[in-house]
Amino acid sequence: MEVVHPRFLPDGSLSREEMEAMQHEIGDVAVFEDDLDFAATDIPFEDVLVAGVDQAFLDERALSAVVVLKNGNVVERAHAVTDLSIPYIPGLLSFREGEPIVAALEALETDPDLLLLDGSGRIHFREAGIATHVGVLFDTPSVGVAKSLLCGTPVGPTDGLSQGTRVAVEADDSMTAPDGEVVGYAYQSRQYPDSRSINPLYVSPGHRVSAGTAVDCVEACGGEYKLPRPTRLADKYADDLKDDL
Numbered sequence: 001m002e003v004v005h006p007r008f009l010p011d012g013s014l015s016r017e018e019m020e021a022m023q024h025e026i027g028d029v030a031v032f033e034d035d036l037d038f039a040a041t042d043i044p045f046e047d048v049l050v051a052g053v054d055q056a057f058l059d060e061r062a063l064s065a066v067v068v069l070k071n072g073n074v075v076e077r078a079h080a081v082t083d084l085s086i087p088y089i090p091g092l093l094s095f096r097e098g099e100p101i102v103a104a105l106e107a108l109e110t111d112p113d114l115l116l117l118d119g120s121g122r123i124h125f126r127e128a129g130i131a132t133h134v135g136v137l138f139d140t141p142s143v144g145v146a147k148s149l150l151c152g153t154p155v156g157p158t159d160g161l162s163q164g165t166r167v168a169v170e171a172d173d174s175m176t177a178p179d180g181e182v183v184g185y186a187y188q189s190r191q192y193p194d195s196r197s198i199n200p201l202y203v204s205p206g207h208r209v210s211a212g213t214a215v216d217c218v219e220a221c222g223g224e225y226k227l228p229r230p231t232r233l234a235d236k237y238a239d240d241l242k243d244d245l
Helices: 016-029 093-106 130-138 211-221 229-244
Strands: 049-058 061-070 073-083 114-118 142-146 166-170 182-187 201-207
Touching: 016 130, 049 093, 049 229, 061 093, 061 229, 073 093, 073 229, 093 130, 114 130, 114 211, 114 229, 130 142, 130 201, 142 211, 182 211, 201 211
Parallel strands: 049 114, 114 142
Antiparallel strands: 049 061, 061 073, 142 201, 166 182, 182 201
């Protein structure tokens, strides 16, 4: 893959104010409507290259792992390891973890049609979570799949949801998005009869995907576990690499 907008490359040496200013620019450039070369409802994404991206940590280094699937089969894997530039700061995750993600994606020989990233997209204070940042960098459709809610307000309860349930997440006054606009969904990807403790995923569009289609994409990727298969395989690949390193 090739970076299309190098001016947005994450730089941990920037001040917090400069990072936030860049995120405002990224949020302005990002497209939160469908601009896809495939239909998300065409399960199981026939002939669509879907890349899952996840991270692991080695002391003061970050490891990014990418797994690309086509028709449910792994066609390529790539990874990169870089130093961590800054400590964890809510809302600035892409500046902490973005460098190895960019390096891993640049190492791919394939050109994915869709990126699924572990983290938020539009559900972000400045509408520029890690999925948006990376999606805009490569001008590739992207979706954020987060395990917790960074900001925004679900329109209903999110505890004990039945499998397949979607609860809209609306922008609140902590965000630059207009109040009340749907910026993503709490999505109950898995639930089991003997347990009501499985929390939903928080899915939001990163770039060139609408909020509803973002959830359609995650659902279409499926899998036996809570995480969609591409990001789950990326998570496992990252753990395996971490053990080796």
